[in-house]
Amino acid sequence: MALVQLLGPVQYRATGDNAVELGQTKQRCVFAMLAVDANEVVMPDELISRAWGADPPKSARNMIHSYISRLRGALEAVDDGHGAVLRRRHGGYVLEAEPDTIDLHRFRRTVATARAAGTDPRTAARLFREALGSWRGRPLGGVSGEWATRTRWLLEREHLSALVECHEGELRLGGSAGLLDELHSLADLYPDNELVIRNLMTGLHRAGRRTEAVEAYESLRRRLADQLGVDPAQQTKALRATILRADPDLTAAGPRTGAAPSVPRQLPRGIRCVGREQELAMLDGSVTAADGRPVTRVILGPPGIGKTALAVQWAHRVAHRFPDGQIFVALHGSSTGPARHGCAHVPGRTPDPRHGPADPARGTRATVPTRDRAPSGDDVLRYVLRSLGVVVPPGEADPVAFGQEALKDLRVLIVLDDLASPEQLEVLRPGPSAGALLVTARDSGRLPRLAALRTVGLRELSVQQARRMLAGILGERRVEAEPAEVSRIIDLCGRSPRALSAAAEQALVRPWLPLADLAAAMAGRTG
Incomplete structure (x- = not known):
């Protein structure tokens, strides 16, 4: 079986393990681009943009055609047409291949299966290890340029996320001593990543090295204070407290599954918008307010202008900053029907807060009772908390204060799409102290008039x-x-x-x- 390898040096291995010559660096880069998006059409302009950036040579289109022709010939010369096939379709190019013959796609499928097997931790841990075994070094080896650098960074984040989840599962199963070398190595690479440090703290404590576990926390706390001016997240503080009191549950079986909130990943599939580079840069620049707190980012514009698409694209772009989760709440303030993306190639429906994410503790779905009306501020707050696995206690006198206390130390990104009323935002402000709020709305009249709001206005395309x-x-x-x-x-x-x-x-x-x-x-x- 022919294999496309991207999670290490970029290679195409034909049946019999013969490596196919993919040509010079730029041609190899084109092959990698098509393989990352295998079975999807990639337009020539996109290939040019990825290969040369904003300043391609005049001959770029001819060079792309030449690379494609050579790659097609190299692929057709092996496997008698039974391996990957490069075709022209709808004005673009597509690399047709069985997903499991591409290590990146096989890795992603196996990780998704592992996450779906969360109720069976042994199976999940085994699948995570199987997925991680696909990696043979830094991804996209032998390929250079801005696209390769950016994609390599994103792939390494995917690898880190899977490895952290694998460690969490193995710790719950009782592993500790055998993991310590791997946990220490990962903490050396990512000393500011709280998920990594929490696993190291747990492993050290379970190995009888409680003092080192507390020292790991203190080192993290000092780094976050010096570099970002923030404290560790509430879950990390809670784990330190558990270690200090020598909780027998933590010693016996790793972190209790209900001890920390869920980590929701609710963003719709990423959408590439055309011509919004300046607006993305403006959103990137709105990091903190004058007092050091995260600001609420607002995207304003008329219907169909692409507010949701821009919000989703930026949210995916910065998701790595929010390890405690990303929550997407579609509020449908502009209409009674589902909000639409103002961009081409809409990948699927926007999540609806009336049919929320699965509750891992109960196997049910969070629900907002809003069939005949727009969600109230209380509805939105309860949905956000439910997404994190937090339930407002019955009879709570001040749900808003309770919710803000639960959110205040989380590094979570909350997207309120198509705001219907100021109350939907107000219940979440000031928001997570280490997180962010991103809002889309048709007009500023739907928003509270607060100076801390940073607004990006969208106009029609040129x-x-x-x-x-x-x-x-x-x-x-x-x-x-x-x-x-x-x-x-x-x-x-x-x-x-x-x-x-x-x-x-x-x-x-x-x-x-x-x-x-x-x-x-x-x-x-x-x-």
């Missing part, structure tokens, strides 16, 4: 951005064939991402349809 968006969906060749009609479609759509996406989807499912006919039909509807 003509060039709109054309890039259409080319990304329909293919450069089809867009170049009818430039005047493309300009007409852009004008008819008002350069709105949602309208452009809808128009492109109509053309995509009718590849024989001239864009002139599509533009005429759109003009007839608006006229």
Whole structure:
């Protein structure tokens, strides 16, 4: 069976373990790009952008075609067509391969299976180790450039997350002494990662080295104070207290599964938006307020402009900063129906707070009783807490104060999409002291008038951005064939991402349809 290897040096091994020559560095990079997105179409403009960044050479398109041709020939020369196949489709290129023949995709599938087997810790631990065994060194070895650096960093974060979860499971199963070398090595690499340090503290304590466990906590506390001006998260403090009082449950069986909140990962699948680089940079720049606390970030704009898409893209971009979880609450303030992404290639439905994440302790789903009305502030607060595995006690006199106390030390990102009322935000402010709130809304009238809010306003795309968006969906060749009609479609759509996406989807499912006919039909509807 042919194998594509990305989790180490980039290689393609044909049947019989013969390595296929993938060519020079840039050509190898193109192969890696297609393999990371295997079985999905990647447009030539995207390949050029990934390979050369913002300043590609004039011959970049011809060079991409040349690389593709050579790679196709190299793949066709082995395995008699039974391995990976490189095809042209919808104006772009796709590497067709069985997912399990690509180590990255096999790793991700196995990790997902391990997480789904959480109620069977032995099976989960075994699957995590199986997934981690796919790694043969730093990913994307032999590939350079901005895309490779960025993707390599994200893949290493995936590896770290799986390794931490593996350690947590093995500690619960009773392992400690045999893990200590691995736990120490990981803590040396990630001395500021609280999940890593918590596992080290647990392992040291269970090995009878309580003093070293407390010292590990103190070292973390000093680093966080010196570098970020924050204290460790509440879960880390609670673990230290448990170690200090020599809790027999921790000594006997590792951390109790109910001792810390759940870690929700609710962000919808990432969506690549066109032309929002400046807005992303503005969101990146809004890190803290003058008093050092995280600010609430707000994205404003009319319907269909791409607020949710931008929020989701930025949230994925910074998710690694929030190890205690990411919570997505779709509030549908603009309409009674599900909120739509103002961007092309919508991957799936936005999560609905009325059908929340699974409660790991009960095997049920968090519920907000809002069938006939917008969620209230109390609904939103309880949903967020439920996502973290925290339940407001019955009869609690001040649920808001209780919720803010539960959230205050968590490094969690909360996205409130399509805000319906100021109360939905107010119950969460000031928010997690080491976390962030990200809000999307149609207009500022839905928001409390607070100076601490940092706002990013979205406007329609430029003509060039709109054309890039259409080319990304329909293919450069089809867009170049009818430039005047493309300009007409852009004008008819008002350069709105949602309208452009809808128009492109109509053309995509009718590849024989001239864009002139599509533009005429759109003009007839608006006229």
